[in-house]
Amino acid sequence: MDNIAGKKSSLTWAVHLSVAALVIIWLIPTLGLLVSSFRTVEQISASGWWRALFPAEQNLTLRTAPPETQVQEGGVFVIEGNLFAVAGETPTQISAFGISAREVSAFAPGDTAELRRGGQITVATNGDYRLTNTEAFDGDRGARVFVTATVPPDFTLDNYDYVLFSGDARDGMGRAFLSTLTVTIPATVIPILIAAFAAYALAWMEFPGRALLIAFIVALLVVPLQLALIPLLSLHNAIGIGKGYLGVWLAHTGFGMPLAIYLLRNYMAGLPRDIIENARVDGATDFQIFTRIILPLSFPALASFAIFQFLWTWNDLLVAMVFLIDATGETTVMTRQIVELLGTRGGNWEILATAAFVSIAVPLLVFFTMQRYLVRGLLAGSVK
Numbered sequence: 001m002d003n004i005a006g007k008k009s010s011l012t013w014a015v016h017l018s019v020a021a022l023v024i025i026w027l028i029p030t031l032g033l034l035v036s037s038f039r040t041v042e043q044i045s046a047s048g049w050w051r052a053l054f055p056a057e058q059n060l061t062l063r064t065a066p067p068e069t070q071v072q073e074g075g076v077f078v079i080e081g082n083l084f085a086v087a088g089e090t091p092t093q094i095s096a097f098g099i100s101a102r103e104v105s106a107f108a109p110g111d112t113a114e115l116r117r118g119g120q121i122t123v124a125t126n127g128d129y130r131l132t133n134t135e136a137f138d139g140d141r142g143a144r145v146f147v148t149a150t151v152p153p154d155f156t157l158d159n160y161d162y163v164l165f166s167g168d169a170r171d172g173m174g175r176a177f178l179s180t181l182t183v184t185i186p187a188t189v190i191p192i193l194i195a196a197f198a199a200y201a202l203a204w205m206e207f208p209g210r211a212l213l214i215a216f217i218v219a220l221l222v223v224p225l226q227l228a229l230i231p232l233l234s235l236h237n238a239i240g241i242g243k244g245y246l247g248v249w250l251a252h253t254g255f256g257m258p259l260a261i262y263l264l265r266n267y268m269a270g271l272p273r274d275i276i277e278n279a280r281v282d283g284a285t286d287f288q289i290f291t292r293i294i295l296p297l298s299f300p301a302l303a304s305f306a307i308f309q310f311l312w313t314w315n316d317l318l319v320a321m322v323f324l325i326d327a328t329g330e331t332t333v334m335t336r337q338i339v340e341l342l343g344t345r346g347g348n349w350e351i352l353a354t355a356a357f358v359s360i361a362v363p364l365l366v367f368f369t370m371q372r373y374l375v376r377g378l379l380a381g382s383v384k
Helices: 012-037 043-044 083-087 158-165 174-204 212-218 227-241 246-270 275-279 285-299 298-316 318-323 334-344 349-378
Strands: 057-064 071-073 075-084 096-100 113-115 120-123 128-133 144-151
Touching: 012 144, 012 349, 043 057, 043 144, 043 298, 043 349, 057 083, 057 334, 075 083, 120 144, 120 158, 128 158, 158 174, 174 212, 174 246, 174 285, 174 298, 174 334, 174 349, 212 246, 227 246, 246 298, 246 318, 298 349, 318 334
Parallel strands: none
Antiparallel strands: 057 144, 071 075, 075 128, 096 144, 113 120, 120 128
């Protein structure tokens, strides 16, 4: 009796629980990446992203005012000020300080420490310091002081400004962002246009060898693209399109065409035959039927494939590295730019988090905008 049509399954709660778990598992790292992209490197090193809204204890490296600000009081040369004011930092409470990177918490606030180059320094809890010496201080920089302080949450847009608008072509991703759009948009539109025509022909036009052609297209779905990389690159180089956008557009078009034709053909074949036959009786040509009837009715399938193709092309690294050869950085895509950032700025987690989130922001927007068509397109042709 549990299988009676219309009766709700007793395992519905398990389905809902599984979906909720998958959403949470996917959402947590994305949220962490977003939060980390707005934090400073000191904040990221001091605490996890889940504590971003709470004060955190950090080790800061500050400097006193330069020797040119010293004054003489009797026979003693004195430099006074506030460590946070000199560095332009937000004042906070200091719990310990040190004068060596090996012992950053060697002294408590109020203690006096002997400097290596001569003199003594006393640091108060609020960051006020007094530097004294019997001889005049020399040099052009102040003494370095390591402090341990509880720092309030700090969020900044500097990471995005650096990633998107940096003048350094190696690190700035603004150009890579535009290059990725230049690759992705045509590589999504071109296969949709070609596959739509082919899918209509395979679904509603009678010609010899149609069944064999459909079987051949289905067989191409299981062919790994790595198998065709070298022969296709050799062909592109021979005809002079192996180092530019045209070559990578054609490569993505070729690799995405079998899935596009298969998906669209299944959907178009499931459309009501009466509509097509009535249009032909009224004198409509195949082109008119295709443009005025088939395309509007096939929008869910077109949108479904567009999601797949856009996400795959946007996140692609292999095809871009093979067919978009560039030594100047003019056509470097975002995936390759992130790989280079991992090598050149491996310790700058705030830059990597920002670059990674910028790279997934557009796919997320596309997916959530068109996801309502995804299921309808995937189920195309599955039910008669």
